[in-house]
Amino acid sequence: MPGENLLAGLLPQLPPIPGVGAPSAVELRRVARLFSRAGFGASKTELIAWATLGYAATVDHLLGFLPANLRLLDSPDLTFASTRQMTGQLNEAQAWWLQTMATTTHPLEEKLTLFWHGHFATANNKVDNIRLMLDQNRLFRDNAAGDFRKLCKLVTSDPAMLIWLDGQSNRVGGPNENYAREFMELFTLGRARFSQNDVRDAARALTGWVVNLSTNKANFVPAYHDNGVKVILGQAGNFAPADLTDIVLDRHPEGPVSSWFLATRMASFFHHPDPEPAVVSAMAQSLGAAAKGPRNVKNMLRTLFQRPEFMDGAGQTIRSPAELVAGTMRALQLQAQAGQLAAKMRGLGQDLFNPPNVGGWPGGAGWANSATALARYNFAAQAAAMARPDVVKSLVSLVTGPQEPVHASMDALGILELSSQTRGAIEKYVASAQGDGSDKVTRGILTLLIASPEYNLR
Amino acid sequence: MSVGDELSRRRFLQVSAAVASAGVTSPLWLRAGSLFGVEDAHADGNARKLLVLLLAGGNDGLNTVVPYGLPEYYDNRRQGLAYGANEVLTISGSKTVGLHPNLSTIHHGFEDGKVAIIQGVGYDRPDLSHFGSMDIWQTASPSHKYLAGWLGRWLDRSPADSSVVKAVAIGDYLPQALVGDTNSGWAIPFSGFTFWDGADANPASAAARLHSAFLKCADAHPTDRVASALLTADRNAVAAVRAVSSIGHPEAPPTNSLTDQMTAAMSLLSSNLGVDIAFVTLGSFDDHASERGPHAQLLKQVDGAVAQFQKMATATGKPQNYLLYTFSEFGRRVEENGSGGTDHGTAGPMFVVGDAVKGGLYGAQPLLAKSKLDADGNMIRQVELRDVYATLLDNWLVGATSTDVLGSVSGLHPVPFLK
Numbered sequence: 001m002p003g004e005n006l007l008a009g010l011l012p013q014l015p016p017i018p019g020v021g022a023p024s025a026v027e028l029r030r031v032a033r034l035f036s037r038a039g040f041g042a043s044k045t046e047l048i049a050w051a052t053l054g055y056a057a058t059v060d061h062l063l064g065f066l067p068a069n070l071r072l073l074d075s076p077d078l079t080f081a082s083t084r085q086m087t088g089q090l091n092e093a094q095a096w097w098l099q100t101m102a103t104t105t106h107p108l109e110e111k112l113t114l115f116w117h118g119h120f121a122t123a124n125n126k127v128d129n130i131r132l133m134l135d136q137n138r139l140f141r142d143n144a145a146g147d148f149r150k151l152c153k154l155v156t157s158d159p160a161m162l163i164w165l166d167g168q169s170n171r172v173g174g175p176n177e178n179y180a181r182e183f184m185e186l187f188t189l190g191r192a193r194f195s196q197n198d199v200r201d202a203a204r205a206l207t208g209w210v211v212n213l214s215t216n217k218a219n220f221v222p223a224y225h226d227n228g229v230k231v232i233l234g235q236a237g238n239f240a241p242a243d244l245t246d247i248v249l250d251r252h253p254e255g256p257v258s259s260w261f262l263a264t265r266m267a268s269f270f271h272h273p274d275p276e277p278a279v280v281s282a283m284a285q286s287l288g289a290a291a292k293g294p295r296n297v298k299n300m301l302r303t304l305f306q307r308p309e310f311m312d313g314a315g316q317t318i319r320s321p322a323e324l325v326a327g328t329m330r331a332l333q334l335q336a337q338a339g340q341l342a343a344k345m346r347g348l349g350q351d352l353f354n355p356p357n358v359g360g361w362p363g364g365a366g367w368a369n370s371a372t373a374l375a376r377y378n379f380a381a382q383a384a385a386m387a388r389p390d391v392v393k394s395l396v397s398l399v400t401g402p403q404e405p406v407h408a409s410m411d412a413l414g415i416l417e418l419s420s421q422t423r424g425a426i427e428k429y430v431a432s433a434q435g436d437g438s439d440k441v442t443r444g445i446l447t448l449l450i451a452s453p454e455y456n457l458r
Numbered sequence: 459m460s461v462g463d464e465l466s467r468r469r470f471l472q473v474s475a476a477v478a479s480a481g482v483t484s485p486l487w488l489r490a491g492s493l494f495g496v497e498d499a500h501a502d503g504n505a506r507k508l509l510v511l512l513l514a515g516g517n518d519g520l521n522t523v524v525p526y527g528l529p530e531y532y533d534n535r536r537q538g539l540a541y542g543a544n545e546v547l548t549i550s551g552s553k554t555v556g557l558h559p560n561l562s563t564i565h566h567g568f569e570d571g572k573v574a575i576i577q578g579v580g581y582d583r584p585d586l587s588h589f590g591s592m593d594i595w596q597t598a599s600p601s602h603k604y605l606a607g608w609l610g611r612w613l614d615r616s617p618a619d620s621s622v623v624k625a626v627a628i629g630d631y632l633p634q635a636l637v638g639d640t641n642s643g644w645a646i647p648f649s650g651f652t653f654w655d656g657a658d659a660n661p662a663s664a665a666a667r668l669h670s671a672f673l674k675c676a677d678a679h680p681t682d683r684v685a686s687a688l689l690t691a692d693r694n695a696v697a698a699v700r701a702v703s704s705i706g707h708p709e710a711p712p713t714n715s716l717t718d719q720m721t722a723a724m725s726l727l728s729s730n731l732g733v734d735i736a737f738v739t740l741g742s743f744d745d746h747a748s749e750r751g752p753h754a755q756l757l758k759q760v761d762g763a764v765a766q767f768q769k770m771a772t773a774t775g776k777p778q779n780y781l782l783y784t785f786s787e788f789g790r791r792v793e794e795n796g797s798g799g800t801d802h803g804t805a806g807p808m809f810v811v812g813d814a815v816k817g818g819l820y821g822a823q824p825l826l827a828k829s830k831l832d833a834d835g836n837m838i839r840q841v842e843l844r845d846v847y848a849t850l851l852d853n854w855l856v857g858a859t860s861t862d863v864l865g866s867v868s869g870l871h872p873v874p875f876l877k
Binding site: 169171173174176181186192315317349356365368369373377378385419433436448451453 | 514515585586587588589590627629630631632642644645646647650651653654655664667668669670671672674675676677678682683684685687688689690691692694695696697698699741744746747795796797798799801802833834
């Protein structure tokens with residue numbers, strides 16, 4: 001049956017739990033929303049199983065992964081980033097990542113890796129070295145739900161980032177402001193939270209890193225570092241690159257601005273683009289504020305997932321192309337088509353490893369325009385056409401009755417309910433397609449469901 | 459369905475019927491000029507067309523319109539990047555500024571009186587963030603007063619007409635400038651803008667039945683802003699792909715060149731769809747390192763884009779109806795950094811091109827002496843960006859006025875760059 005790979009390793013037989021009946025509709029809806037936001041969706045069968053265990057237990061499960069670099073048993077695919085020789089370059093890397101998203105048993109880890117890729121947005125079109133892009137991808141995965149302070153320091157000396165924002169040519173006597181500005185504006189503080197003088201002196205503090213392209217490693221060259229006194233956010237000293245993160249996180253004159261900034265970015269990504277101030281505030285406070293202390297991303301996400309606004313609120317957003325494609329691959333078992341589907345990502349508006357600029361993907365309503373909407377319809381039609389005949393047949397033969405392929409397809413995609421508008425449109429299509437044969441009609445239903453507002457909003 | 463939607467739908471059906479009756483099935487996308495000898499069916503044949511060319515990333519204005527006459531351009535701040543006076547294309551009437559050597563078409567246009575150079579355009583209290591500054595340029599609001607773009611607000615506030623669509627962006631991204639509160643432009647990629655499962659000319663075909671069902675799913679008006687954006691995009695997608703198919707497709711997929719994007723933009727502007735505004739973007743101007751060669755190559759592309767614009771405007775027989783302008787979110791620092799590049803700066807030049815232009819230099823070259831720069835070491839703007847937009851709104855685009863779109867701005871000084 002499609003879409004059961006997540007549970008395959010965890011609850012293979014779905015044994016009935018004695019004394020526990022079917023989950024309530026509310027619990028089922030909450031769990032469905034959680035999987036669409038914190039993962040890449042799930043089939044209704046999986047959702048029922050998780051809802052039976054309960055929302056709280058599902059949150060624990062999603063958050064309960066060990067960092068990828070500490071896991072003893074790992075999916076062999078995850079070693080791709082450090083060992084595999086690539087021939088297809090960008091497309092192969094994109095296909096690998098989509099496959100990983102579609103098949104992982106740690107969906108939140110992959111979702112966070114995607115978040116960090118958009119947050120510390122780095123594009124291969126300038127880095128021009130997919131090996132370094134994959135190393136960066138692994139850095140994001142290894143630190144996906146870890147310490148934001150540590151991640152900031154690691155990204156500051158990440159080779160792909162040093163190339164992308166010109167850190168590698170930032171030297172004493174001729175500072176290059178590119179990384180310093182974006183670090184404060186886009187990675188940690190937000191706009192108008194620092195001055196041009198802060199940018200200039202932060203750039204001086206960051207001088208000294210170079211990238212060795214024969215080893216693909218970053219090296220700090222003391223002779224290239226500016227050892228003068230810098231003044232950043234009111235703090236004066238002979239700062240080294242790692243000091244910039246500590247100053248920005250601990251010493252901002254307006255308080256823990258960086259916690260609010262990260263909370264807003266994460267709430268916009270995981271929740272919806274206009275997050276409630278109370279949600280952002282609770283998230284920011286749960287990140288941790290001790291000087292030099294950890295900034296615990298996992299705590300912040302747990303806070304978000306437990307908020308009533310997240311569980312039951314009206315706010316929604318558009319599924320990103322990565323969520324759409326990986327989720328559909330998962331539901332329809334299209335892992336073998338990952339390369340072909342990865343090639344569609346650019347038209348959908350999310351070319352993985354090539355964000356449009358250092359600001360990352362705007363998300364929310366920014367995903368929707370006439371071009372990307374057509375690409376979404378076309379993706380739906382193509383994915384429906386790609387599904388193996390046996391997968392399509394399972395949607396037809398599961399149950400009987402004229403509407404049953406609709407219900408079975410909804411269940412595979414994890415769509416719990418349809419608006420009367422969508423239901424009416426699909427019923428009319430089904431009525432018009434009676435002569436087309438069950439395989440073709442089912443693929444038509446799948447097309448409409450994958451392109452539907454219900455599936456494209458979360 | 460609003461009156462405008464109904465008119466658009468009716469207009470669309472007319473166009474579709476005309477296409478069908480003319481038996482037009484051959485590729486037309488790359489054909490300049492009108493489809494059926496009707497310049498623009500929705501207007502009086504003198505519709506004003508505006509093509510916007512965004513140089514994204516922050517174009518180095520000092521190496522575009524080069525102040526070779528200012529000794530400070532040659533002091534120790536820009537020694538690796540400055541162009542010598544003997545390299546610059548000098549222009550009539552100025553011993554201060556000339557053009558980058560790769561801008562020969564623009565230079566020729568200037569000498570012909572068909573190019574206006576507006577120098578030192580920006581806004582007060584400059585924002586050196588790409589995103590902050592881009593937002594100001596695209597919403598025409600230095601105080602970030604509007605969420606909607608300035609051309610989107612023009613769409614919102616102009617009277618409905620029979621256009622199928624009034625504003626388009628070439629590519630798969632819709633710039634903020636074209637996003638209105640109630641009306642937005644369409645994003646149209648320059649290739650592959652077709653239904654994957656086939657055209658839907660025959661309503662009984664499986665593809666047509668699916669497309670109709672897809673459209674019906676989106677025929678709702680939710681109050682949620684994001685949900686509404688998705689459904690609007692779905693409806694626009696179907697309308698746009700049908701509209702584009704009505705004016706034809708390229709015989710061979712165009713390359714991803716700026717010239718091809720200009721061709722697509724001019725094809726749409728000169729079609730009978732009622733398009734008044736087209737938006738094209740060229741990226742990679744964020745030259746923090748090793749600027750000189752890549753920047754020169756980008757300017758060569760800009761010059762080629764202007765040449766394509768002129769060629770296609772002339773081919774319509776009414777070149778006086780077409781206007782092109784360029785902008786960037788900011789210029790760059792006077793002094794180069796240690797990487798052979800330049801960091802974020804402030805004011806920069808704009809080009810306005812067309813037969814309707816009153817050619818010449820407008821504004822003034824910002825001074826470069828350190829004492830004449832702002833506290834951050836950046837140039838002082840000479841012209842406010844809304845002074846340029848006001849001219850475009852009141853003397854070019856037909857519809858909402860500068861007051862409608864910009865609000866009541868005190869001290870507005872429209873720049874008289876049109877005949």
